[in-house]
Amino acid sequence: MRASLAVLLVLALATCRKNIPLPDVTAPRDEATVARGAYLGTTLCSCVTCHSPRDWSKWSGPADLAHAMSGGENVGPLDGLGAGSVLHPPNLTPHRLSNWTDAELVRAITTGMGRGNHALFPAMPYVEYRALALDDALAIVAWLRTLEPVATETPPRALPFPLELVVNAIPKPVVLRERAPHPDDADYGEYVTHIAGCVWCHTEVDGRGTMVAGRQFAGGHAFTMRAPANGEVFSANLTPDPETGLGKVSKQDFLARFHGVDPATLPPGAPNSVMMWSQYHRVSDQDLGAIYDYLRTLPPQVHQVTKFQLNE
Numbered sequence: 001m002r003a004s005l006a007v008l009l010v011l012a013l014a015t016c017r018k019n020i021p022l023p024d025v026t027a028p029r030d031e032a033t034v035a036r037g038a039y040l041g042t043t044l045c046s047c048v049t050c051h052s053p054r055d056w057s058k059w060s061g062p063a064d065l066a067h068a069m070s071g072g073e074n075v076g077p078l079d080g081l082g083a084g085s086v087l088h089p090p091n092l093t094p095h096r097l098s099n100w101t102d103a104e105l106v107r108a109i110t111t112g113m114g115r116g117n118h119a120l121f122p123a124m125p126y127v128e129y130r131a132l133a134l135d136d137a138l139a140i141v142a143w144l145r146t147l148e149p150v151a152t153e154t155p156p157r158a159l160p161f162p163l164e165l166v167v168n169a170i171p172k173p174v175v176l177r178e179r180a181p182h183p184d185d186a187d188y189g190e191y192v193t194h195i196a197g198c199v200w201c202h203t204e205v206d207g208r209g210t211m212v213a214g215r216q217f218a219g220g221h222a223f224t225m226r227a228p229a230n231g232e233v234f235s236a237n238l239t240p241d242p243e244t245g246l247g248k249v250s251k252q253d254f255l256a257r258f259h260g261v262d263p264a265t266l267p268p269g270a271p272n273s274v275m276m277w278s279q280y281h282r283v284s285d286q287d288l289g290a291i292y293d294y295l296r297t298l299p300p301q302v303h304q305v306t307k308f309q310l311n312e
């Protein structure tokens with residue numbers, strides 16, 4: 001009885017599959033737009049981290065930029081979806097995107113509704129990219145069009161049973177702001193922090209991957225460490241608590257931490273981080289400074305995190 005109720009519920013959710021209208025947009029193709037898109041795609045929004053092969057023999061698994069956006073590793077088992085799950089960030093080079101329109105790309109990135117009403121699993125951070133301004137979303141599309149075509153094909157998605165249907169209910173329509181805020185605007189820091197996707201990783205999540213209410217940015221989200229290290233890495237507390245968070249870290253030190261990243265070879269078996277330091281280290285001082293200022297406005301939360309825990 002319980003099982004059939006569960007099936008009914010899942011079927012009801014599946015019928016929530018929405019028709020999200022395509023925006024009436026075309027990406028400009030000028031140099032400045034492509035450069036902005038490249039900045040967002042390779043640093044701040046770090047599309048390249050997930051959508052390219054990563055080199056886990058180096059600190060923070062830098063993306064292989066010679067094969068930028070040619071498709072990434074299977075994140076399903078690493079995101080706790082089970083050993084048999086298959087979830088590859090697909091190839092987004094022109095080899096595979098040539099028959100996607102700009103509007104289809106903007107819709108997929110900012111609402112999670114892919115081509116042919118294929119609802120994307122939110123490991124693709126569209127929940128955060130809903131905050132993107134239209135001009136920035138179009139810049140990312142313009143940049144994708146300029147990439148070297150690579151002919152890789154990632155295997156199709158395979159999620160554990162209810163998720164394959166539940167995912168249909170997640171994409172939502174969004175009305176994007178026309179323009180990204182100017183660095184002098186009051187909401188610039190919040191905007192940059194949002195589109196950089198810091199919050200999900202830096203917040204504890206429940207068994208379904210949903211952020212625990214009231215714990216935003218307080219850290220403690222566990223990630224499976226990549227082989228050959230065996231253990232878990234926990235995200236840091238980014239709130240301004242002086243003892244357990246970033247309260248005593250100056251802006252200069254914060255910037256230095258990012259810019260000082262050297263993705264040189266890791267000693268074999270040493271604990272590695274999933275945070276894409278190797279991409280964020282090229283985020284501009286202006287944007288890192290704005291992220292820092294925004295983090296200072298958060299309510300301090302006392303939460304001691306031990307970052308690296310190796311299994312025996």
Ligand code: HEC
Nearest residue numbers: 045046047050088089090108109114120121123124125157
């Ligand atoms: C944290 C990892 C991650 C990041 C960062 C990420 N993606 Fe994704 N992306 C995914 C995954 C996983 C999928 C596959 C989702 C699915 O099939 O359910 C995906 C799917 C997509 C799709 C749909 C492709 C298709 O064939 O249906 C597009 C378009 C896309 N991503 C664009 C982007 C862009 C542009 C960025 C940067 C602004 C980005 N992604 C950043 C993980 C990521």
Ligand code: HEC
Nearest residue numbers: 196197198201202223233234235236273274275276291307
């Ligand atoms: C993919 C998940 C992920 C994303 C995205 C992410 N982080 Fe992290 N972050 C972590 C993990 C895990 C750690 C702990 C291990 C380490 O130090 O790298 C960490 C550590 C840190 C630290 C070190 C703090 C300390 O006390 O040593 C800072 C600072 C930080 N993150 C800031 C950010 C900011 C700012 C963003 C957004 C621009 C961000 N992170 C995005 C996972 C993430």
